[in-house]
Amino acid sequence: MSSFILAGAYILRKLADITANIYSYFFDASSFPPQVPSLLAGYDNGLLYALNPCAFLSRCQQQYGPVYRVSLGSWWLVIVSSGDVISSVFSASSQLLRNDIMHREMFYVVAGVKTNYAHLHEVMIRDLYPLVDRSLSPRSLGQTTQTFGPMLLSRIKNLTRDHSKPISLMQLTNEPLYTATNLVLLGSAFPTDTYKDFQTLNKSVPYRFGRTLLHYWPSYAARMRLLKSLRNYLQQGEVNDCDDKFSRGFMEAFKDNNIQSLEGAQLVLNFLWGVHSNTMSNSFFSLSFLLGDPNGFARVRAEIDSAVKKFGSLEALLQAGPDELDDPSFKLLTSAVMETMRLTGLHAGIRQADCDFDLKLKDGKMISIKKGEYVFGDVHAAHMDGTVFSDPKTFVVDRFAQQPYRKKHLQTDGSLFHSLGGGRHACKGRWLAVYEIKVVLIILLHLFDFNPAEENSAGWCQPRVHPRSIGVVHTEDDIFVRLSPRQAKKGL
Numbered sequence: 382m383s384s385f386i387l388a389g390a391y392i393l394r395k396l397a398d399i400t401a402n403i404y405s406y407f408f409d410a411s412s413f414p415p416q417v418p419s420l421l422a423g424y425d426n427g428l429l430y431a432l433n434p435c436a437f438l439s440r441c442q443q444q445y446g447p448v449y450r451v452s453l454g455s456w457w458l459v460i461v462s463s464g465d466v467i468s469s470v471f472s473a474s475s476q477l478l479r480n481d482i483m484h485r486e487m488f489y490v491v492a493g494v495k496t497n498y499a500h501l502h503e504v505m506i507r508d509l510y511p512l513v514d515r516s517l518s519p520r521s522l523g524q525t526t527q528t529f530g531p532m533l534l535s536r537i538k539n540l541t542r543d544h545s546k547p548i549s550l551m552q553l554t555n556e557p558l559y560t561a562t563n564l565v566l567l568g569s570a571f572p573t574d575t576y577k578d579f580q581t582l583n584k585s586v587p588y589r590f591g592r593t594l595l596h597y598w599p600s601y602a603a604r605m606r607l608l609k610s611l612r613n614y615l616q617q618g619e620v621n622d623c624d625d626k627f628s629r630g631f632m633e634a635f636k637d638n639n640i641q642s643l644e645g646a647q648l649v650l651n652f653l654w655g656v657h658s659n660t661m662s663n664s665f666f667s668l669s670f671l672l673g674d675p676n677g678f679a680r681v682r683a684e685i686d687s688a689v690k691k692f693g694s695l696e697a698l699l700q701a702g703p704d705e706l707d708d709p710s711f712k713l714l715t716s717a718v719m720e721t722m723r724l725t726g727l728h729a730g731i732r733q734a735d736c737d738f739d740l741k742l743k744d745g746k747m748i749s750i751k752k753g754e755y756v757f758g759d760v761h762a763a764h765m766d767g768t769v770f771s772d773p774k775t776f777v778v779d780r781f782a783q784q785p786y787r788k789k790h791l792q793t794d795g796s797l798f799h800s801l802g803g804g805r806h807a808c809k810g811r812w813l814a815v816y817e818i819k820v821v822l823i824i825l826l827h828l829f830d831f832n833p834a835e836e837n838s839a840g841w842c843q844p845r846v847h848p849r850s851i852g853v854v855h856t857e858d859d860i861f862v863r864l865s866p867r868q869a870k871k872g873l
């Protein structure tokens with residue numbers, strides 16, 4: 382069966398290459414941006430894109446350069462894949478380029494919203510975004526995440542009690558993170574038994590976006606169970622009983638806007654996906670990349686061990702908030718997290734033009750965008766530009782550790798790094814995401830040695846990238862590891 386699939390994939394890839402070669406004869410190199418040729422009114426390109434978006438974009442970028450126009454059936458897209466142009470898209474006014482097209486798609490694909498979208502969207506932008514912005518800003522993040530570190534430690538300890546069996550790296554880097562984050566953001570009434578359903582739904586999202594889901598039922602059933610748990614959670618959590626500031630804000634927004642329980646659950650599910658999907662993927666890849674780079678792993682661990690020593694114990698370090706972790710003594714660890722984000726960032730800046738206009742670029746060139754066209758930032762291609770990032774395909778643990786450390790600034794500031802968006806719509810959860818992944822790595826690297834689960838394995842294989850990944854790279858494979866506690870006295 383698997384050889385049949387592999388042969389099928391090989392034939393499709395070859396067909397795509399042949400098609401691309403034929404099309405290059407029809408290519409008009411004089412227009413700017415150049416247009417990807419099509420023989421079937423864009424539906425041929427649409428099919429190739431649907432089969433493997435990452436490969437399609439990468440082939441087009443190699444053939445047509447950093448900015449090109451492509452029709453995917455009835456959709457016209459301007460794809461931008463140079464760092465400068467992506468920055469121009471991020472800073473374009475929302476009167477010219479609307480950023481809500483992805484919101485509608487996410488409401489539908491993730492939470493199954495089919496009616497009343499406009500009202501839910503308005504509540505999300507008007508009431509929930511400012512709350513997220515306020516609570517997760519560098520200034521108040523410490524308040525919001527006060528118990529996160531100890532809670533994460535306790536969840537990791539629960540999961541790793543039995544060292545005789547191999548453990549999934551995905552589960553190890555994701556489940557405790559999912560649970561601890563939900564408890565700190567949404568309070569102790571949050572249903573903690575929802576991880577498996579969340580992952581089932583999360584894995585189906587790329588297929589749902591492409592409307593090519595073969596195994597529809599498991600993720601549909603997982604979504605229904607999630608919505609049921611979230612409805613119960615919302616019904617229990619009366620506004621006045623809720624002592625947690627962040628979840629109280631949610632409850633109040635729902636009450637003020639007369640949001641009924643199913644719609645409230647859909648809003649929370651949509652929010653959970655925004656919080657977890659990219660963060661969990663980056664948490665998994667951060668550790669995978671480190672395991673594949675023994676020297677980088679040893680250097681990051683040495684940095685963590687020396688910080689633990691400085692704080693007196695791991696527990697004391699975990700009591701410290703994001704502000705204390707935003708410190709030069711975690712320079713290498715932070716760089717490892719940002720480098721993972723550089724390598725896993727795929728797309729951002731997906732917008733739709735509300736009118737005809739010229740997008741001004743830094744070099745004085747203009748891209749004329751027509752009303753209704755989509756603009757699409759190919760962040761991956763920009764991050765693979767060897768003139769900006771040397772040896773761009775390699776995980777370089779200290780790539781971002783070289784520049785002078787500035788508190789309350791991302792270590793990537795000043796470089797053409799786009800994984801967390803930019804301009805007026807920069808990621809509102811970026812400080813939380815960076816802090817959380819750092820804490821996951823602090824705990825795991827300080828407590829455990831990692832060995833491949835396969836007895837005779839020569840080393841660590843990097844997980845394959847899922848070809849339909851969207852937003853950030855998703856993995857096609859899990860990695861299984863055997864953990865051994867570094868010191869028995871750490872109580873594991």
Ligand code: HEM
Nearest residue numbers: 655656659660663729730731800801802806808809810814
């Ligand atoms: C590694 C983890 C994360 C990555 C890579 C990531 C990436 C991004 C990117 C690229 C954007 C900009 C999209 C665009 O302009 O097209 C964005 C926006 C956003 N992110 Fe994140 N994100 C992460 C974690 C989080 C978390 C933990 C939250 C928590 C609530 C969050 C909330 C948001 C929100 C609300 C926006 C929309 C901002 C706006 O439109 O004004 N993100 N994120």
